[in-house]
Amino acid sequence: MNAIISALPRILPAVRRNLLVGLTLAVVTLPQAIAFSTTLAGLPPHFGIYAAIWGVLFTAILNPARVFSGGPNTTMSAAIGVTLLPLAPPFGADYIGYALTLILLAGLIQMLFLLIRPLGRMLDLISEPIINGLICGIGLFLIFKSLTGFAGLPINTEVEWPLWIAWQSFQSVLEIGNLYAIEIGLITLITSLVVRQIDALRNWAILIGVAAGTSYSAWLNATVGLQNTMIEQIANLSSVGFVFPSLPVFNQEALPDVIAILPGAVTLALLGLFQTVAAMRRMNRKIGGYTDSRKGIFADAVSNCLLPFLSSLPTCASFNRMWLVYNLGGQSRWTSASSALILLLMVLFLADLIAIIPMPALAAIIMLVGANMINWEDIKPHLNNRREAVVFMASFLSVLFLDLFGAVVVGSVLAIAYSKWEQAHPDISLRGNVLKIRGNIYYGSLPVIESTYHGAIARVGEVILDFSECYYIDQEGIRWLAAAKAEQKGAFVDRRRDQDRRTVERAGMTSRRGDENPRKNQRRRKPDRRRRSDF
């Protein structure tokens, strides 16, 4: 006891700072959580709120990363809506049951990624341009998707290719949108954007925007009357208490639908893991630390298996919120945990205020979040390199022209093709009669090597193959090398074996190894770190 009291003065400032950052994080997360669940996932607001409470808390406890923030996520919420809207009317009992099942399935699939190590490693193959392409595409998709909510129009109950629908939704907004709703949405949007220009209030912009929209809506209710404005509000948060237990449906009647949502569950699981792994990778690099991404997969998988029993949206890492926590000086994962607890208190005591938030204001928030996802600073580096630009554009367009599942599939295939393409095209240079290969010699790259090798033989006659910078040769490569050797047209040199060009010249074309090299111990080859990680 005395030890604790004596330690208090040391701990107290840190605790206070953590609590303050936690409060900011809670305030930033709350409107987003409500918006994600109601306008994107088609679920009651408490799903988003519980994700911001329990999702954040579970990931904070399970993930050892120094700065980590889980919680509700735009993309995952949108994936829930896209998967379930064709099956049942949103906000209904069936829909909620399917949503819980979907989240649990996603959690179990994520568990597979944890248990089967190579599957988890596959996630590391998703390169940055693919992730950024997906994120930008989804950002644009979110803007389109919230158009009808913005204008107080009924949401679309069937899902089609979003790009075709977007233009028509926009025209509908202009022609038949509820003008009161549009005014509320615009006030929220403009206020948030203007407040963001003031540096001191930047992090509070969304909350201030929602407050402005809600105030205008409350004024409209008082003067025009809700029966005339017909603005949808959050309302009825009476169900929100400390916990709200729930059960996913797996009964016999639901099974055909459960099977139908399996691709959606895979999408949901992958979208979550992509973001967690990518966000942890980026965060590690920005703050200069290292946490194994498997720990993140573990935290996500376990949390997402638990959350459907607590009426919550699934969780994954949010880079934006992590960056916010880091910039505000949050230093431990207890910052996120404290934000969860503060949010719980807020929800318990501010439910009446939350109930009058109008839906158009939330749609405006989704638009802002979507626009924030399209960040020119992230895109620019990808456009400098042609191959990266192609990958980026492909994954960006696949979100707009295919659905989310298609985009995830295209992204994964591109990622694997991208890394294979790199490996299959070793850097081959011919200088004099020395053909130097930097890269892999394996079945995939052999055709490229062979064509250059035979071209060189046709021109030069005899070729020295320098594979001192090869870091992997597979069995087929060895057989080819043996065959090339047997043809007597090529000689080999491998500087890693302390052999250099002069030795080859002195010993003649047939020599294989110069074993009397005085600099043997001075020139040590660099340790080959990439050998294992590249395959």
Next chain:
Amino acid sequence: MAALPAKLLKVALIVSIPGGLYLLGVNKHAERGALRQAAVELTPACKAKLQDYALRPGGQYRSPYLKKMTGSWSELRGYSEEDVRAIQRGCNIVDDTQGQLARDGARERWNSTRYSRSTHSSCEHCHQGVGDKQDAAGKRLVGSNGLAASWVMADMYDRFTGLLLPYELRQMQCYINSSNGFKPNAADDLLRDVTAYSRFLAAALDVKIGNRYPEQGMDEIPASATLRRGDDYVRGAYMYREKCATCHGPQGLGTVVQGRVLYPALAGAESFSFDSRMNFARIDTVMPGFICRNMPPGAEGSLDNQQCRDIAIYLSTLPRPAGDKQGPLVAAWQQLMMTVMPPLTRYAESLGRNDTPRVPD
């Protein structure tokens, strides 16, 4: 200091772009409002139909149809001028969805062409008699797809989609599948006016909510209603050439004269999509029912059940647009087929014809 003007400029931009869009929206709303107030110019069929049913503004509505069929009047609440205009516009939309008879084109039909990729489709093609097909004695025909009977069945369980299907959603399906297009918003006048017209028909015909009437939907023909010889598209192709090709064209691509659709396409880009209930490959009872009850015009009922099923299965083998459920790959393939097959088929048929001598190479 340079940062401040830049920031001000940014704020001005943030305010002016949404503000400009808002003004544009207000302008468009006013345009719509004016169209709602404008007097409606009826198509000839609608003029006759609504005159028969004595639609006019007033405090009470009494249906002449009911008097004619039952000999008694029933008093219903009347229609305001606004209601009458909505019903008239709805009738126009059903009769001439694409606005080919309108002075101002599709704009008078609430921009219906925006929601339909097909340039042929019109509600009237499936819901004949402006959604209310009757024989000379005024008897509503079995399986004629009447809109009044559809309205009273709205919001009920739909066994094809497994939904409690609202009337607006059903209309959206028509736009998406039957005209291979997009769904209008549920709050769009395009759907509301057709709903108003259907409700008026229900009042005029005295059909009651929740009841099943014989003119509702198609009088479906399952395989069990035939002698079970099996459906054969070769027989179907023969029957099609005999009975249908004169109007719908040898490949079912429809007949258009001077920009007006006389007979709609049954295949190809202007036709209904894979997802439509009319597609035999999706639901094998609806199209045969439609053919047997409604085709050929003037000689309805002249085909037997098996013949109708054969023609329907033949039509399902022709290239047509993919539905949204099939995804982009199937859509691309169908697009290719719709481009390549008609000339190829024409060529192949010219080879097989006995009366035209083959040209030696």
